[in-house]
Amino acid sequence: MFQLTPVVRNIIIINVIVFLLQSLLSSYRLTEMISLWNVNTDLFEPYQLFTYMFAHGGLMHLFFNMLSLAFTAPILENYWGQNRFLLFYLVTGIGAGVFNLGIDYFILDGQSFGYMLGASGAVYGVLMGFGMMFPNMEIMLLIPPIPIKAKYLVFVLGGMSFLLDRSGGVAHLAHLGGIVFAYIMIQIWRKQGGRGGYF
Numbered sequence: 072m073f074q075l076t077p078v079v080r081n082i083i084i085i086n087v088i089v090f091l092l093q094s095l096l097s098s099y100r101l102t103e104m105i106s107l108w109n110v111n112t113d114l115f116e117p118y119q120l121f122t123y124m125f126a127h128g129g130l131m132h133l134f135f136n137m138l139s140l141a142f143t144a145p146i147l148e149n150y151w152g153q154n155r156f157l158l159f160y161l162v163t164g165i166g167a168g169v170f171n172l173g174i175d176y177f178i179l180d181g182q183s184f185g186y187m188l189g190a191s192g193a194v195y196g197v198l199m200g201f202g203m204m205f206p207n208m209e210i211m212l213l214i215p216p217i218p219i220k221a222k223y224l225v226f227v228l229g230g231m232s233f234l235l236d237r238s239g240g241v242a243h244l245a246h247l248g249g250i251v252f253a254y255i256m257i258q259i260w261r262k263q264g265g266r267g268g269y270f
Contacts, residue, residue, distance in 0.1 A: 076148040089125045106188040111181040124164040126188040136190045143201040167192020170248025196249035
């Protein structure tokens with residue numbers, strides 16, 4: 072179905088395992104511990120900038136994030152290599168959290184959210200990266216079985232994620248943060264002459 076690459080496959084496996092642990096260990100408040108809390112709460116911990124992107128608020132939240140990742144991320148991993156792709160994924164995910172916290176703290180007076188969780192920030196970063204790197208690559212959809220250019224697929228998957236991503240702990244500013252950090256990273260790589268250029 073999907074030609075999953077090693078890093079993408081491991082990211083998906085980790086997300087599924089964490090979701091199962093969240094379900095099994097709900098009484099131990101695992102979700103509360105690994106979600107990213109507002110800095111104005113007593114529950115905020117710096118490590119949550121990393122852990123929040125592996126937790127999810129529901130099965131559909133997990134499914135659509137991982138589906139978007141499976142469609143687009145292997146192409147980036149094959150092109151950039153495992154190390155660069157993993158760096159890109161982690162930076163856009165952590166960057167999404169930093170962006171959300173920063174906008175909330177400095178512009179929205181710390182009132183825009185209580186906590187957030189999910190891979191959406193990193194996934195939006197991957198979608199942005201995919202659209203920038205391979206805008207005219209054609210991808211075959213499963214349903215309906217028609218080809219679609221990457222630049223349009225990014226809008227479709229991104230729109231689905233935005234519309235279906237309604238779990239209580241997810242902040243949409245994080246999506247924008249993932250996009251912003253993805254754009255910045257690719258621009259830096261292009262200036263360095265690395266594989267951040269157009270395909």
